[in-house]
Amino acid sequence: MSDPAADPSTFVVDLDGFEGPLDLLLELARAQKVDLARISILALAEQFLAYLRRVQARQLQIAAEYLVMAAWLAYLKSQLLLPPAEREMEDAEAAAEDLTDRLRRLEALRLAAEMLQARPQLGVARFARGLPEPVEVTVTPLWRAGLGELFVAYGQVMRRGKPLRMTMPARRLVSVEAALQRLSQLLTGHDWRELRTFLPEDLGEPLLRRSAIASGLIASLELAKQGQIELQQTAPFGPIMIRRRSS
Amino acid sequence: MDQPSPKQILEALLFAAEEPLGEAELQDHLGGEVHVADLLDELQRDYAARGVRLERQERAWAFRTAPEVAPYLKRSRVQPKKLSRAALETLAIIAYHQPVTRAEIEALRGVAVGQGTLDILVEAGWVTPKGRREAPGRPVTWVTTQAFLDHFALASLDDLPRLDELEGASLFNPARGG
Amino acid sequence: MDQPSPKQILEALLFAAEEPLGEAELQDHLGGEVHVADLLDELQRDYAARGVRLERQERAWAFRTAPEVAPYLKRSRVQPKKLSRAALETLAIIAYHQPVTRAEIEALRGVAVGQGTLDILVEAGWVTPKGRREAPGRPVTWVTTQAFLDHFALASLDDLPRLDELEGASLFNPARGG
Numbered sequence: 001m002s003d004p005a006a007d008p009s010t011f012v013v014d015l016d017g018f019e020g021p022l023d024l025l026l027e028l029a030r031a032q033k034v035d036l037a038r039i040s041i042l043a044l045a046e047q048f049l050a051y052l053r054r055v056q057a058r059q060l061q062i063a064a065e066y067l068v069m070a071a072w073l074a075y076l077k078s079q080l081l082l083p084p085a086e087r088e089m090e091d092a093e094a095a096a097e098d099l100t101d102r103l104r105r106l107e108a109l110r111l112a113a114e115m116l117q118a119r120p121q122l123g124v125a126r127f128a129r130g131l132p133e134p135v136e137v138t139v140t141p142l143w144r145a146g147l148g149e150l151f152v153a154y155g156q157v158m159r160r161g162k163p164l165r166m167t168m169p170a171r172r173l174v175s176v177e178a179a180l181q182r183l184s185q186l187l188t189g190h191d192w193r194e195l196r197t198f199l200p201e202d203l204g205e206p207l208l209r210r211s212a213i214a215s216g217l218i219a220s221l222e223l224a225k226q227g228q229i230e231l232q233q234t235a236p237f238g239p240i241m242i243r244r245r246s247s
Numbered sequence: 248m249d250q251p252s253p254k255q256i257l258e259a260l261l262f263a264a265e266e267p268l269g270e271a272e273l274q275d276h277l278g279g280e281v282h283v284a285d286l287l288d289e290l291q292r293d294y295a296a297r298g299v300r301l302e303r304q305e306r307a308w309a310f311r312t313a314p315e316v317a318p319y320l321k322r323s324r325v326q327p328k329k330l331s332r333a334a335l336e337t338l339a340i341i342a343y344h345q346p347v348t349r350a351e352i353e354a355l356r357g358v359a360v361g362q363g364t365l366d367i368l369v370e371a372g373w374v375t376p377k378g379r380r381e382a383p384g385r386p387v388t389w390v391t392t393q394a395f396l397d398h399f400a401l402a403s404l405d406d407l408p409r410l411d412e413l414e415g416a417s418l419f420n421p422a423r424g425g
Numbered sequence: 426m427d428q429p430s431p432k433q434i435l436e437a438l439l440f441a442a443e444e445p446l447g448e449a450e451l452q453d454h455l456g457g458e459v460h461v462a463d464l465l466d467e468l469q470r471d472y473a474a475r476g477v478r479l480e481r482q483e484r485a486w487a488f489r490t491a492p493e494v495a496p497y498l499k500r501s502r503v504q505p506k507k508l509s510r511a512a513l514e515t516l517a518i519i520a521y522h523q524p525v526t527r528a529e530i531e532a533l534r535g536v537a538v539g540q541g542t543l544d545i546l547v548e549a550g551w552v553t554p555k556g557r558r559e560a561p562g563r564p565v566t567w568v569t570t571q572a573f574l575d576h577f578a579l580a581s582l583d584d585l586p587r588l589d590e591l592e593g594a595s596l597f598n599p600a601r602g603g
Contacts, residue, residue, distance in 0.1 A: 019511055020536025065536060102535070108591040109533065113517035115586055117508070120492035122576045127263035127490045127498065132443035133312055137322045143371035145330040145338070147399045151408065153332065154339035157356055158410060249493060251476065256497045258476030259490035263498060298429065298436030312437040319434045320441060322454055 021069035024048065026103050026110075039103075041096040042080055045073040173211040174200070179219035187229060187244050195220055195240040253281040258290060267307035330371075333364050341374050342395070342407060346388035348380050365389070373398065431459045436468055445485035445575055482574035483581050492578065511538070512545050519552050520573070521588055524566035526558050543567070551576060 018024045028047045029039050052070050055062060076099075079092040089095065120126050186198050199216055203209040220242055223229045232241040251259075256277065261268060274283040287308060291301045294310075302311045312320065330338070337360055340352050352360050368374040373395040379385040391404070401407065429437075434455060439446060452461040465486055469479040472488075480489050490498065508516070515538055518530050530538050546552040551573040557563040569582070579585065 019514070020534060022535030069535075104592050105588075106533065106535065108588050109514060109517050109521065111591045112521060112586065112588060113510075113513045116517055116520070116577060117513055119577045119579070120495065122489065122578070125492045125495040126578060127259070128443045129310075129440065129488060130263045130265040131309060133320075133441040135320050135322055135438065135441050137324060140325045141328045141370070142325050143330055143367065143373075144327050145335060145398075147401075149330075149335055150339050150342070150399065153335040154343060155410070157336050157340060160357055251491065251494045251497065255476030255491065256494050259494040259498055260476075262477045262488070263490050298433030298438075299440045310440065312441050313429065313433065316429045316434055316437040319429060320437060 021048075021066045022102060022106055024051070024066070025069075025099075026107060029103055039100060041099060042077060045077040048073055049077075172205070172208055174203075174208065174215045176215045176218050176222075179212070179215035180222060183216065183219050183223060184228075187242065190244055190246050192232065192241040192243045195242050198242075253277050254286050254290065257283070257286050261290075261301065261308055261310055264309070267304055267309035269307045271306070273308070330367070331364070333358075333360070334367050337364050338368055338373060338391075338395075341368075341389050342391050342404070343410075345390040345404075346378060346380075348386040348388050350386060352389075371398075431455050432464050432468065435461065435464050439468075439479065439486055439488055442487070445480075445482055445487035445571065448484045448486065451486070480575075480578065481580050482571060485571055485575075487575060489578070508545070509542070512542050515542050516546055516551060516569075516573075519546070519567045520569050520582065520585060523568040524555060524558070526564040526566050528564060530567075549576075 018027065025044060025048060028044055028051070031047075032039055032043065049070055052062060052066060075089070076092060076095055079087050079089040080096065122128065182200070183198055187193070195216060196213075199209075199212050203212055217240070220229065220231060220240070224231045224242075228245060229242050230245050233239070257273065260273065260276065270283060270287065273287070274281075277283055287301070287303075291303070294301050298313050298316050299310055300313050302309055333356075336356055337352055340355050341347055344351065344355070349360055349365070365374070371394075373392055374389050375392050376387045377390045378388050380388050395401075396403065435451060438451065438454065448461060448465065451465075452459075455461055465479070465481070469481065472479045476491050476494050477488055478491050480487055511534075514534060515530055518533055519525055522529065522533070527538055527543070543552070549572075551570055552567050553570050554565045555568045556566055558566050573579075574581070
């Protein structure tokens with residue numbers, strides 16, 4: 001890909017081809033054609049930023065990790081250019097060295113990956129037996145159990161013989177049907193009223209009261225769904241207001 | 248890397264092949280200068296005393312494990328296994344109620360007892376059928392064996408705690424789960 | 426028929442299998458009186474100059490065709506799919522830095538590792554999660570498998586070239602080019 005406006009000596013590649021900002025930096029470093037120990041981080045930062053600017057000029061999307069690296073490199077560059085006394089960054093040289101180390105490590109891993117791929121791979125350069133002969137494997141189970149488990153099992157069997165009787169007391173609850181009926185009958189005007197005011201008043205038992213609230217809410221949602229009423233709640237856990245919908 | 252010999256290539260071809268290879272096919276593959284028939288004979292001799300043989304079937308060749316080795320190729324493994332809940336319960340009932348019929352075990356457990364469950368206990372050597380109940384159908388009755396006593400380190404069946412003793416031993420505490 | 430020797434049995438066992446067999450498993454099979462490790466070494470020497478080799482991969486062994494024969498075997502073999510660069514680098518990082526967390530892989534590569542990349546390696550059977558790092562979040566760590574050694578013909582992880590030596594290699598040597 002050639003960009004006539006750019007310096008022909010600079011490196012121009014498609015961003016899609018890179019595996020992240022370190023990879024791009026590595027490629028730019030290679031183009032410097034010097035030993036990595038002698039690489040100029042300053043020049044590298046400049047090239048990286050220039051590269052991103054060109055990509056941006058083509059209005060291509062740039063992944064966040066490139067932008068983060070660009071910001072960091074711009075900062076590092078500014079620090080390296082300042083005399084040590086004026087630097088905000090404690091150790092700009094050390095940061096530059098760290099980056100060199102990271103690049104060197106990545107390059108070594110990349111080389112290792114290439115060497116791995118060049119090995120005689122199974123199914124490529126080496127083959128397994130094509131006609132494996134199945135070998136019969138007989139598995140003899142060795143059964144184990146403990147005396148304790150045996151007793152527990154026996155006790156449970158014998159207890160199972162005497163069934164426990166359990167009775168569930170009948171509970172009085174307010175059904176959704178009842179709440180629906182009550183709400184439809186009582187809600188007449190078009191003014192906003194709190195849903196709570198429609199609950200039956202003679203509810204002594206807390207459980208019965210809670211069931212009335214729950215079925216009242218479900219009934220109001222059902223009526224709203226049918227388009228008969230409107231619902232409003234201005235804040236979480238705030239009062240729920242309802243009114244008949246004006247037709 | 249060294250240049251492999253035609254014999255090495257032949258050997259590798261036969262090893263990696265998914266089916267016996269015909270002599271003509273092999274000859275094609277190795278080219279006209281190579282005398283495949285001779286090489287095959289040579290290979291067959293190389294392997295004559297090994298655990299693997301080069302066998303000719305009609306006009307096709309394949310490596311096969313030596314027939315005399317076959318009995319030694321079978322592998323056996325002993326695998327410790329825990330008894331299932333059903334097997335444990337069945338074993339306990341037989342231990343406490345022997346001699347007991349399958350129908351009686353089922354009545355006590357409240358569920359059917361699969362033949363598989365009894366088979367496992369027989370395989371473990373812990374129960375055995377012994378005698379028949381003098382009742383309609385004369386069903387087989389089950390008892391525990393000496394191996395059962397050995398495995399659970401019981402001197403005799405009298406060593407089994409009585410049900411009321413078990414109740415006191417908090418073994419039935421529901422918190423133990425199960 | 427003659428009684429086969431332990432070496433013949435060993436040879437047949439390894440030959441019959443497609444997958445590598447563990448040394449412990451083989452020792453189990455042949456019994457305590459047989460010195461399996463010595464026999465395996467002997468077998469490996471027997472096959473050193475043949476078209477098929479006995480390969481060691483850590484504590485497992487398998488017969489595989491000799492690498493130098495490969496160019497002469499290519500007969501309508503389906504070429505396995507090539508790994509992407511991301512997958513290959515991730516594999517190399519796991520091989521060299523195991524046990525390693527995903528975050529550590531990402532730090533080394535300077536780019537996020539997609540779950541898809543790890544999935545490919547897991548599916549190939551070359552890496553597996555193993556244990557967790559005792560660090561905040563207790564992240565899973567990744568290691569390579571026996572199948573990885575088998576696939577890349579590695580007798581052990583020590584067969585991999587050392588990273589510090591690779592770092593010292595003339596990486597940015599202009600001769601290598603960009």
